[in-house]
Structures are given as C-alpha cells and as structure tokens.
Amino acid sequence: MLNFNQFEKSYFNHLVLKIDNIKIPEGIFWIKGSNGSGKSTLLKAIAGILSFEGDIAISTIYLKNHGVSYRKLVNFAEAEPLYPEFLTGFEMVDLFAKAKGAVSDQEETLIAEMGMKPYIHNPLGSYSSGMLKKLSLVLAFLGKPKLILLDEPLNTIDVESLEILYRWINEKHQNEKISFLLSSHQPLDELKLPGLKQINIKDKKIILNF
Numbered sequence: 001m002l003n004f005n006q007f008e009k010s011y012f013n014h015l016v017l018k019i020d021n022i023k024i025p026e027g028i029f030w031i032k033g034s035n036g037s038g039k040s041t042l043l044k045a046i047a048g049i050l051s052f053e054g055d056i057a058i059s060t061i062y063l064k065n066h067g068v069s070y071r072k073l074v075n076f077a078e079a080e081p082l083y084p085e086f087l088t089g090f091e092m093v094d095l096f097a098k099a100k101g102a103v104s105d106q107e108e109t110l111i112a113e114m115g116m117k118p119y120i121h122n123p124l125g126s127y128s129s130g131m132l133k134k135l136s137l138v139l140a141f142l143g144k145p146k147l148i149l150l151d152e153p154l155n156t157i158d159v160e161s162l163e164i165l166y167r168w169i170n171e172k173h174q175n176e177k178i179s180f181l182l183s184s185h186q187p188l189d190e191l192k193l194p195g196l197k198q199i200n201i202k203d204k205k206i207i208l209n210f
C-alpha cells in the first residue's frame with residue numbers, strides 16, 4: 001500500500017530518518033518511538049507537507065510525480081492543529097470537503113457523530129484544544145482517501161469522542177479498506193482496534209514488527 005524508495009529526511013544537514021526500500025501493507029499501524037525519534041516528521045513527509053530525498057508512493061502513485069493525485073489519497077491530522085481563528089468550524093469542514101471530493105452528506109454525518117453540532121458555526125478562535133482536535137479528526141475522515149495519518153489523535157479528546165474515533169477507524173478499514181498510521185505516546189486500545197500492528201522508529205530507521 002505505502003512504498004518508500006530511498007527515503008531520507010534531514011533538517012539542516014542533520015539526518016533524522018533513513019528508509020531505504022520498505023513496503024507497508026494495508027492495515028492499521030501504531031507508530032511508536034521516543035520523543036524526537038521522528039514520528040511527526042515521518043507522518044508529515046507521507047502527507048506531502050515536508051521536503052525529503054527519495055520518494056514515497058501509494059501503490060504506483062508517486063508523491064513527487066503525481067502530487068495532486070497522491071495528496072487526494074492521503075489525509076492528515078496534525079498533533080497540534082492550527083487553523084485561522086476567524087473561520088468557523090463549518091467553513092473549514094466545507095473547504096476540506098470540496099478539496100477532498102467528499103459526498104454531500106459526509107460532512108453533516110461526521111460533525112453530528114463527533115458531537116460538534118452545538119458549536120460548529122462558531123469561530124475557531126473560540127474553540128478549546130479538544131474541540132480543535134475533534135475538528136482535525138473530522139477533516140481527516142473527509143473524502144475517499146486510501147491512507148489516514150493521525151498524529152497523537154488521543155491528545156485532549158474526551159472518552160466519548162475516543163469511542164467514536166475507534167469506531168470510525170474500524171468502519172473505514174473494514175468497509176473501504178482505508179489504512180491508518182497512528183502515532184501515540186498514550187497506549188492505543190488493541191481490543192478496540194483489532195489487527196493493530198506496530199511500527200517502531202529507532203536509530204533513524206523504521207522497524208516493522210509484524
């Protein structure tokens with residue numbers, strides 16, 4: 001599903017990650033690694049928002065040669081999302097829904113299920129960190145991606161929202177064969193994510209534990 005080809009990422013000549021040739025199959029994966037090991041860097045590179053050496057592909061669609069098609073297949077929720085404070089949550093969802101080609105009732109369903117209806121028309125400057133996190137999760141599920149990247153999805157969301165998130169991940173994986181890469185310092189509930197596999201980042205390399 002996800003292929004790395006001579007991938008290298010450095011910041012100011014300091015190498016952070018080196019992945020020669022690895023294929024990650026379809027599935028739900030928990031990316032583990034100590035602070036500063038490169039989890040967010042990896043997810044941002046796969047999302048196509050960081051420059052790097054080498055290439056990354058979803059099946060045969062390469063990020064560097066088919067940037068627009070590739071980015072339609074990958075959705076990303078950042079660890080600490082930042083959005084323009086003057087827009088409302090609904091305006092952000094609407095913008096992403098159009099960009100990602102979401103079907104018409106998808107936005108309404110995701111907003112309702114995540115319990116965001118009471119404040120979705122309020123400006124984002126008034127949102128708490130948990131409300132922003134929930135918005136970032138809704139945005140990451142819009143459209144028809146092949147891969148969803150969630151950086152620290154458990155941070156700041158409440159127990160009810162976490163249950164919804166686990167359900168969404170399982171449904172998307174089972175019904176639409178969407179794969180997930182989740183980075184989390186907090187333990188993911190392996191009983192609620194059946195088939196969860198682990199990927200470790202250590203010594204600038206990724207190690208597939210399956």
Ligand SMILES: Nc1ncnc2c1ncn2[C@@H]1O[C@H](COP(=O)(O)OP(=O)(O)OP(=O)(O)O)[C@@H](O)[C@H]1O
Pocket residue numbers: 011012016033034035036037038039040041042
């Ligand atoms: N914009 C940047 N400029 C320079 N160095 C950076 C930048 N972003 C990350 N780094 C460095 O790259 C390395 C990996 O950082 P990254 O944020 O990917 O780690 P992480 O595994 O997500 O960490 P954490 O668990 O603490 O969130 C660290 O050494 C960090 O200092």
